[in-house]
Amino acid sequence: xxxxxxxxxxxxxxxxxxxxxxxxxxxxxxxxxxxxxxxxxxxxxxxxxxxxxxxxxxxxxxxxxxxxxxxxxxxxxxxxxxxxxxxxxxxxxxxxxxxxxxxxxxxxxxxxxxxxxxxxxxxxxxxxxxxxxxxxxxxxxxxxxxxxxxxx
Numbered sequence: 142x143x144x145x146x147x148x149x150x151x152x153x154x155x156x157x158x159x160x161x162x163x164x165x166x167x168x169x170x171x172x173x174x175x176x177x178x179x180x181x182x183x184x185x186x187x188x189x190x191x192x193x194x195x196x197x198x199x200x201x202x203x204x205x206x207x208x209x210x211x212x213x214x215x216x217x218x219x220x221x222x223x224x225x226x227x228x229x230x231x232x233x234x235x236x237x238x239x240x241x242x243x244x245x246x247x248x249x250x251x252x253x254x255x256x257x258x259x260x261x262x263x264x265x266x267x268x269x270x271x272x273x274x275x276x277x278x279x280x281x282x283x284x285x286x287x288x289x290x291x292x293x
Contacts (some may be wrong), residue, residue, distance in 0.1 A: 144178070144203045150178040153201045157183070160275035167282050184218065185278060187228075187285040195228050195285055197237075199274075208261040209277070211219040224293030228285045235292055239280070241271045 149271065157173055164171050164185070173183040181201040186194055200210040213226040213235070220226065224235045232238035234252065238245045239263045247254040262272035271280050 144206045146178040146202075148174070148180065149181050149201055149204045152205050153181060153183075156274040159273070160278050164278055165234050167278070169278060170281060184214065185281075186216075189228055189285050189288045189290075191289070193228075193290070195226070197281065200243075205262075207258045207268060208241045208243050209274075210249065211237050211241075211277075211281075212244060213237075221227075221263070225291055227292040228288035229290050229292055230288045231292060237281070239271065240265060241277045241280070258271055 148229060153176065157171065157176075161171070163169075170186040171183065172186070176183045181204070182198055183201075184196050184198050186196050188194055194216065196214050196216055196218070198214045198221065200212070202210075212221050213228075214221040215226060217265050222235065224233075227235040232245075232252065236242065236244050236252070238252065240263075243249050243258065245253050245282060246256050246258055248258070263272050264270040271277055
């Protein structure tokens, strides 16, 4: 399963435009300056209720056929994936354990062997499908705003 990089790049760009108003209103900082067809990554900075910053890198290869891989990184992006970079309340491995994160799928080292990547946009038993970057930003923003610190 593969999506041409140019297609992914165009879709990510379009969806980032759609998500822009929400991101601005929510106080999120979206850094997509390096985004290109050969680098399908961008970083969003979120804040919890105490004002702590959390940087999440979105790797959008094969998007929208497959969800992005979302990983919390240091502000300089030199460190990634350690518990101390994650807000409290996330999966202890650490992982954003949601269908919209490719890292949550077992084939990517995640805990969910019962999920199929192709189904990532479908609704879950708990509610609606989170099937766009704007909805992903909104869901992560809500989770991070309610966190009270870091995992590690």
